[in-house]
Amino acid sequence: MKTTFFAYIFLFKILSINAQSVVNKDLVGIKVDSILSLMTLDEKIGQMNQYNGFWDATGPSPDSGEQLKKYESLKKGLVGSMLNVRGVDEISAIQKIAVNQTRLGIPLIFANDVIHGYKTLSPIPIAEAASWDLKEIENSARIAAIESSAAGTNWTFAPMVDISRDPRWGRVMEGAGEDPFLASLIAAARIKGFQGDDLSKHNTVAATAKHFAAYGFSESGRDYNTVDIGDNTLNNIVYPPFISSIEAGVASVMTGFNDLDGIPVTGNSDIIKGILRDKWGFEGVVISDWGSVREMIPHGFAKNADNAAELAIKAGTDIDMESNIYVRKLKKLINDKIIDEKLIDQSVRKILRLKFDLGLFDDPFKYLDKEREKKVLNSPEIQNTVLQMAKKSIVLLKNSNSLLPLKKENLKIALIGPLANDKNSPLGNWRTNSDNNTAVSVLEGMSKYDGNEIIYEKGANLILNSDGVVKFSEKIILNQNDKSGFDSARIAAAKSDIAIVVIGEDGFQSGEGRSRSEIAIPGVQLDLLKEIFKVNNKIVLVLMNGRPLDLSWADENIPAILETWQLGTQTGNAIAQVLYGDYNPSGKLPMTFPRSVGQIPIYYNHKSTGRPGPKKVVFWSHFNDIPNTPLYPFGYGLSYTRFKYSNLSIDKKLMNVKQTINVSVLLENIGKLKGREVVQLYIKDKFGSTTRPVKELKGFKLIDLEPGEKRRVDFKISEPMLRFYNAKKNWESEQGVFEIFIGSDSNADLKETFELIR
């Protein structure tokens, strides 16, 4: 106790060092160094140790020795941050121990995976990406920060900025899709939303760009699997969103579980030290993924826990999340002179600095205000922001004969499907602290429009439990073949003017560890759809899913299809407003939808190959049984109105590196409704020192037009937009001919050309 008192006086002096006494010096740096000089080696290593929550309402959960050990470590100052502790009460109780009972009273940071909201859930990240609306995405992250910080969280493990081209990978739901340009802008918007303009404010949280690097490229989309991609893809596709995150000031970066070219990334000094730190100048905290320090052993890379600690710290991983290896092994490695204590100091400095940036040294309890927590969680303002985001995330995939929007009166509607009145699945995976069954269901949302008659039939079951606590072994194969609900569904559809069929994936069918070997609509749901089609072909298919699915049959037969992903708490309200035309859908796919699983990986910015075809003979790069083209391309999405693109014009055909080119297109709303179009600019670099993609997204604009309204939409092309990681391993442009395409998706074919000269 005595020691604590003296340490406190000392800490107090350090914290009150003021700017005048250290003119021209980094004030926080000085404070950090002073604290560091007070710390024992054990305490320093403790800062590099992150534990998962172990707290019941009033203290450490009694049921496990491990928990008690964690509690003891906490009191000894051997823990620097915690994850998965939620709510003001629990966080306050633990923070009090750190501040009042440890020798130096250094506050903890409390982290959570606030991926798409805390209590109120926004659409899953891939859905938000489909809005292409950076401002709305930033707002969504902002309210997630406001809500989670009101419940004591200071740090989120988001955004996931991994690019992926494989819908089998369950974590595509957490990212921004396949394109590095769009994903980079979205990463920056999310970070801005989470971190605001000042991390020390009580309503901002530190963000994390994850998972460094290439975790989204696991072979066959099986989570945690080997990654084997070349330098070209790594630099041109995987790295850009990380670079953008760093430019946006992200506070931390998380390493992945995967290996990359034979080296697990958590111990990969070439990429953490070499690229992230030295090349890009990242000065924030690098945290391992859960247990990824330890997992270097089964990877067959680290020989044992000592070696894992050595590899991770030497690579530059500052915090060990839940491996419990740093705290057990680093001291020994220093004593054995295997690593230098300087490495520890480097990491601890970054961690302490983050605590300063978050304002925790000024007031460790600043995020912990019970009244605020009560007022902010689920507030109407937050619900409203989530609703706006949800509407904008919906993508209209098909709308033959303008079946949508629906009339608001005198219709008999059969609302069918296991997801039609589901209040749980639409919440998606990664729920942080939200309660199960709290989404507005489609039935509830539609019932707010009372001019039509709705007959609801469930029709079939989802293949998984829908209580949100599905364990792999409990997969309910049992319900999978149950067609007992088909008859009543068919009868309801037969006597209705129109059927709305709401089917797709369970909310826990995508996400971490939820890879699938096929991407069909699961279970008997497609059979249900086919049965309904036999009695009433006026069908609106409303899909809920966390990944692109194979929709080939539906696309061929069903007149109207809405991709709604998993839209979170406000799902039913958003879908109803779109169905009834109170919001005209404007979303565009951030990821290609294949025709079948055999096309995977399929992505719009692919290379041409030496045999692009099509040819009459067989010897060109193609499948013999299906076209090469996807079912729905990247960037695709319809509106209830129609847009016409014409008059693409360019102000010069020759451009030197200092010049810019103005390119513009005439966009006209030729339909009957007001609508929003995402005008997309793609560029093709015709020849390069390495092969170049057939097209790359380089710009987009969201344009709102009244019926009959026309507008010229302009873009500026400058040399930096043409740079890529080339054969010289430099990020630079190369002179030559470029093609420009502008249009409504990645099939855009209005074309111009120009030449870049030096």
Ligand code: NOJ
């Ligand atoms: C494992 C996941 O891969 C990572 O994204 C997440 O942040 C951590 N678990 C913590 O929950």
